[in-house]
Amino acid sequence: xxxQVISVRGLHKSYGEVExxxxxxxxxxxxxxxAFLGPNGAGKTTTVSVLEGYLERNAGEVEVLGxxxxxxxxxxxxxxxxxxxxxRMDPLLTVRETLRQYAGYYRSPRxxxxxxxxxxxxxxxxxxxxxxxxxxxxRLDVAVALIGDPELLFLDEPTTGFDPSARxxxxxxxxxxxxxxxxxxxxxHYMDEAQALADRVAVIASGRIVATGTPDDLGGRGEAxxxxxxxxxxxxxxxxxxxxxxxxxxxxxxxxxxxxTEPTRALHELTGRALxxxxxxxxxxxxxxxxxxxxxxxxxxGGDED
Amino acid sequence: xxxxxxVLHQFRFExxxxxxxxxxxxxxxxxxxxxxxxxxxxxxxDTIEELGIKTTVYYVPGIITLAVVSASLVSTAIxxxxxxxxxxxxxxxxxxxxxxxxxxxxxxxxxxxxxxMVLLVTAIGHFxxxxxxxxxxxxxxxxxLLVGTFAxxxxxxxxxxxxxxxxxxxxxxxxxxxxxxxxxxxxxxxSEIPQGVLDFSNIFPIRHFFExxxxxxxxxxxxxxxxxxxxxxxxxxxxxxxxxxxRFFRWTPKNG
Numbered sequence: 001x002x003x004q005v006i007s008v009r010g011l012h013k014s015y016g017e018v019e020x021x022x023x024x025x026x027x028x029x030x031x032x033x034x035a036f037l038g039p040n041g042a043g044k045t046t047t048v049s050v051l052e053g054y055l056e057r058n059a060g061e062v063e064v065l066g067x068x069x070x071x072x073x074x075x076x077x078x079x080x081x082x083x084x085x086x087x088r089m090d091p092l093l094t095v096r097e098t099l100r101q102y103a104g105y106y107r108s109p110r111x112x113x114x115x116x117x118x119x120x121x122x123x124x125x126x127x128x129x130x131x132x133x134x135x136x137x138x139r140l141d142v143a144v145a146l147i148g149d150p151e152l153l154f155l156d157e158p159t160t161g162f163d164p165s166a167r168x169x170x171x172x173x174x175x176x177x178x179x180x181x182x183x184x185x186x187x188x189h190y191m192d193e194a195q196a197l198a199d200r201v202a203v204i205a206s207g208r209i210v211a212t213g214t215p216d217d218l219g220g221r222g223e224a225x226x227x228x229x230x231x232x233x234x235x236x237x238x239x240x241x242x243x244x245x246x247x248x249x250x251x252x253x254x255x256x257x258x259x260x261t262e263p264t265r266a267l268h269e270l271t272g273r274a275l276x277x278x279x280x281x282x283x284x285x286x287x288x289x290x291x292x293x294x295x296x297x298x299x300x301x302g303g304d305e306d
Numbered sequence: 307x308x309x310x311x312x313v314l315h316q317f318r319f320e321x322x323x324x325x326x327x328x329x330x331x332x333x334x335x336x337x338x339x340x341x342x343x344x345x346x347x348x349x350x351x352d353t354i355e356e357l358g359i360k361t362t363v364y365y366v367p368g369i370i371t372l373a374v375v376s377a378s379l380v381s382t383a384i385x386x387x388x389x390x391x392x393x394x395x396x397x398x399x400x401x402x403x404x405x406x407x408x409x410x411x412x413x414x415x416x417x418x419x420x421x422x423m424v425l426l427v428t429a430i431g432h433f434x435x436x437x438x439x440x441x442x443x444x445x446x447x448x449x450x451l452l453v454g455t456f457a458x459x460x461x462x463x464x465x466x467x468x469x470x471x472x473x474x475x476x477x478x479x480x481x482x483x484x485x486x487x488x489x490x491x492x493x494x495x496x497s498e499i500p501q502g503v504l505d506f507s508n509i510f511p512i513r514h515f516f517e518x519x520x521x522x523x524x525x526x527x528x529x530x531x532x533x534x535x536x537x538x539x540x541x542x543x544x545x546x547x548x549x550x551x552x553r554f555f556r557w558t559p560k561n562g
Binding site: 052053054074075077078080082084085086087088089090092093097101102104105106107144148 | 312315316319322323326327392393394396397399400401402403404558559
């Protein structure tokens with residue numbers, strides 16, 4: 001039985017003459033990590049701000065946890081947690097004090113020490129927030145988002161500006177939220193982040209949803225051709241090789257690129273000829289289209305609109 | 307938590323942050339004390355003929371005015387701007403903490419620090435410069451302190467609308483209050499200030515707060531010392547500040 005935690009139908013939002021969001025539909029189910037992708041200016045932040053109850057919409061039906069966020073009240077706010085894109089906690093309060101402060105706002109908060117443990121800040125519990133590294137501050141942010149024991153978390157670009165190891169750690173924390181049964185609405189620029197964390201992905205471009213699906217199937221990625229490439233041999237490959245391998249052949253920067261929907265058979269033919277000595281497959285590479293390839297295609301290069 | 311316990315909870319953390327902030331403690335606590343010592347040692351033995359009181363008696367309520375405005379208007383504007391630009395105000399707005407509880411805790415912080423400063427400045431004035439401690443006028447002083455911190459706090463909330471970023475907060479608030487300290491007779495005895503200037507400063511709340519406190523500390527004052535006219539104008543500024551804050555105060559950062 002699936003249950004909709006977020007349900008959006010025909011959301012519209014304009015700023016004066018500019019239509020930032022032009023008819024967005026979204027469904028997010030309980031317990032999933034849902035990644036919301038899109039270039040800057042595509043309407044991503046506007047959509048999230050409406051869902052979080054910060055922004056009023058022009059048209060459309062929006063329900064978050066069964067409530068219209070335009071009529072947000074205390075009980076509703078206590079069921080939702082946030083990590084905002086830009087937020088520095090009070091530099092003069094310690095990690096523990098910060099969490100105690102926020103815990104006091106909720107009726108049934110999580111245990112402070114346990115939450116500190118969960119985000120991996122146990123060793124820093126009595127350090128002031130101002131003394132934490134960037135990655136540690138972000139984890140404090142996540143801990144504050146969790147302290148009210150929310151059902152739904154909005155994470156807005158939670159790892160922007162992280163070094164690779166801090167990102168891995170943050171991913172572990174976010175992945176762990178799924179095990180706690182939380183629903184996570186994740187906004188991100190990083191395709192590897194969506195690939196690693198998300199159960200489902202939606203891509204927004206020019207104010208409209210252009211694709212939704214699992215990271216592996218998004219935009220027909222599941223059926224898209226596999227790309228086999230190798231250095232172009234000194235002599236032109238025999239015509240019967242192309243016929244036997246199949247797929248579409250092209251030459252790019254001294255490489256031969258074969259796009260095929262039957263990669264197993266194609267590779268078998270190619271490597272068979274290579275072992276037989278008739279073909280040099282230097283620097284052979286096999287690649288499925290990445291989430292990023294699909295994303296760039298969907299968003300028309302992913303560039304800014306404004 | 308909800309209601310009064312929630313306000314006290316929020317107040318407790320506002321207090322922690324205040325006393326841990328070197329800038330807040332220096333400018334609100336140390337600065338007025340240093341000014342009291344400087345003014346009193348420079349002009350301490352003089353008598354202000356027109357008022358018939360010693361200069362030190364005049365400067366105690368003057369420096370209290372400085373401290374109260376600093377604890378309410380200045381520190382509120384600076385702290386809220388920092389909270390807004392760091393994204394923390396937006397974040398707090400997204401929690402179940404009701405806005406009125408947040409605001410009440412902010413008022414509470416200013417009021418408590420103001421009371422402490424009244425006690426500290428009065429004690430220094432009394433033990434070093436022999437300034438009499440008011441007793442008859444305590445109720446009027448308390449009412450003035452309540453109305454004054456309310457007015458200066460709401461004005462602090464409203465003022466944040468004019469402050470674009472964190473760095474601009476101290477210069478903008480000081481640009482607003484510093485000239486008024488001079489023009490309102492807080493730093494310079496009012497007998498030295500031309501009437502036209504006093505008429506101008508009479509438009510603003512700092513002058514009226516000071517006049518209430520001066521009446522409270524003036525040994526020639528008879529009765530309870532309530533300056534109803536001044537209190538009314540101070541309260542009006544509080545209402546104006548409240549309306550401006552409701553209209554222009556923003557929880558979300560201006561940059562970003």
